[in-house]
Amino acid sequence: MSQWLDNAIFYEIYPQSFKDTDGDGIGNINGITEKLDYIKSVGCNAIWLNPCFESPFGDAGYDVSDYYRVAPRYGTNEDLKRLFEEVHKRDMHILLDLVPGHTSVEHKWFKESMKAEKNEFTDRYVWTDSIWEEPEGMGCIRGISDRDGSCAVNFFSHQPALNYGFYKPDPQKKWQQGTEDKGPLSTLNELINIMRFWLGMGCDGFRVDMAGSLVKNDADGKGTIKLWQKVRSFLDREFPDAAMVSEWGEPDKSLQGGFHMDFLLHFGPSHYNDLFRCEEPFFSSRGKGDVSEFVKKYTENYEKSERKGLICIPSGNHDMDRLSRSLHGDELKIAFAFLLTMPGAPFIYYGDEIGMNYVENLTSVEGGYNRTGSRSPMQWDKSLNAGFSTAAPEKLYIPLDGSSNRPDAASQLADKSSLLNEIKRLIVIRQSHKALQSKGEIEFVFAEKNSYPLAYIRSSENERLLIVINPSSEKKTFNFSADLKQKIYSFGGEILSDGGVITAEPSCAAIYALSGSYS
């Protein structure tokens, strides 16, 4: 694993909504380059850039029509190359978003694949061999091709599934190909070509969309793991420093497949939503949440992953409601104290560092639907369009948050008690304590059902830090004897250790160095 991942803190950029430098109402690559110093000043040293490739934008760019070309609305390949260079000049790193599972229906491979005559792309997608047969459990595109057959889709109905084969093809269904058949192997080969192209141009790796579902009929993920292991050998040979993070949500599998990092997701078995996005989130000051199931699952994943890779907990992303839809004020600061003291690489979704709102009641833009409210333009300052663009407000890609007290980066930078400044403080602390970084050990010391606070110890060779997180508006205690040597950080209140009991004041988060033993 590349050494820079040991203390990486990622910032996710949704390019449409970050910064527009040409006044067309939509963000672009040069806008990102312009704002690199801001990202660095927050303390982030790595970027995940959402898809920026040519696309008809039926799913905001997750429907690629040319993997080798930057979408003209974002700029040119040259602009992207310059972005890579500017990122590296600042000692930062950048991952592109790789969408290997499906293309847009507009992709030339799909157009060729729809033809009745056999050609190079006939087997690039998952097709049944009769229009009257649908690929079971997958959804499909039917009746628009000269070719006889239905084509499986991966997500929306305009995203045909690329063919990496079936783990165990059904012998009754001749159209199901094996992972070692010619069609699936040529798809994989093309995927490797795409990766080689961008890595050769200077990107530092990829966030991989739907990484766990490429091979079909593969409930245990065995076929998909094997496929990624092949990609890993290519990377080991040609780009050993490339970093890979998967949208998989099952670290025990993805890390076996050679990924360095996996996300905990808002779907699947992670219990991530218990923390931030449910009726009674753990981080609400109401104090009615439950962190125990999350911790149980996290610990299970942590042990299974045997320190081979990193489990990443995002503040949010372009698919989830903004954190500030359910948490407010100090709750957000306490949530970040947790996010920035956990192992793995933290991911901050653009705008979460200033507590941007989820914009309610927006009409869907480019396949966003309810996700659109989390994708509104970044709020930089109090100038026109919050500094996002010089276009007329009605021309903006997605309308801005219209609330009168919408947060912006410039005001928060100037306000010592802002969320942004609290996050900056936390990042400085994380970066100056190895125990808090990606690979520092974690041991949970208090994470009981329906109880507060949450407490854990992070440690490295020469340091042990106790972290106590009490989002609830009441004072909380738990049994634990420890010698609190030195306060490293506190927000909202203090921690006391007395007679085997730790007391945490209401709505507080704290980090203390421990001396001696603890129990």
Ligand code: NOJ
């Ligand atoms: C996950 C992406 O994050 C999401 O935005 C997209 O719509 C689907 N995958 C399909 O690619």
